[in-house]
Amino acid sequence: MRRNARFFLLVGLAGLGLRLFFVLCFPGVVDDSRFYADIAKNWLQHGIYGVTDSGKIVPTLSRLPGYPAFLAAIFAIFGINNFRAVLLVQVLFDLGTCFLIADVARRLLSARAAKAAFLLAAICPFLANYAAAALTETLEIFFTALRWILLCVA
Numbered sequence: 001m002r003r004n005a006r007f008f009l010l011v012g013l014a015g016l017g018l019r020l021f022f023v024l025c026f027p028g029v030v031d032d033s034r035f036y037a038d039i040a041k042n043w044l045q046h047g048i049y050g051v052t053d054s055g056k057i058v059p060t061l062s063r064l065p066g067y068p069a070f071l072a073a074i075f076a077i078f079g080i081n082n083f084r085a086v087l088l089v090q091v092l093f094d095l096g097t098c099f100l101i102a103d104v105a106r107r108l109l110s111a112r113a114a115k116a117a118f119l120l121a122a123i124c125p126f127l128a129n130y131a132a133a134a135l136t137e138t139l140e141i142f143f144t145a146l147r148w149i150l151l152c153v154a
Contacts, residue, residue, distance in 0.1 A: 015122030019091040028133030040071035090138040094131040100145035107152040
C-alpha cells in the first residue's frame with residue numbers, strides 16, 4: 001500500500017466525496033432509523049432497553065443491541081437525535097470497509113487485485129449510499145469485512 005499511497009489517497013478522496021454527496025443531498029433517516037434511535041435514547045437517558053409506547057418506556061427484544069448501542073454512543077457525544085453525526089461516522093466506517101476489502105484481496109490474490117477491489121468498493125454507489133442511511137448495513141458490512149481479515153490472519 002505504501003508503494004501505491006497516491007492511488008489509495010486519490011481513490012479514497014473520491015470515495016469520501018461520493019459518500020459526503022449522499023449524506024448531504026440524500027440523507028436516509030427512515031422509520032427504522034427512528035425506531036433504533038428511540039431504543040438508543042431510552043437506553044441512554046433512562047437505562048432501559050426499550051421503546052416509547054403511549055409515553056411509557058416498554059422493554060423490547062425486537063432489535064439486537066449493536067446498532068442502538070452505536071447510536072447511543074454517537075448521541076452521547078454529539079447530542080440526541082444528531083443523525084448527521086451518525087451518518088458522518090458511518091462514512092468513516094464505510095471508507096474503512098474499502099480498505100479492509102482491499103486488504104482481503106491483497107492477502108488472497110495480489111497487490112493489483114487490492115487496488116482493483118479498493119477502486120470498486122470506494123466508487124460503488126450502492127455501498128456509498130448505505131453510509132447515508134441511518135441503518136445497520138454500513139456497520140454490518142464493515143464487521144463482515146473485518147471478519148474476513150481476521151480469518152485471513154488465522
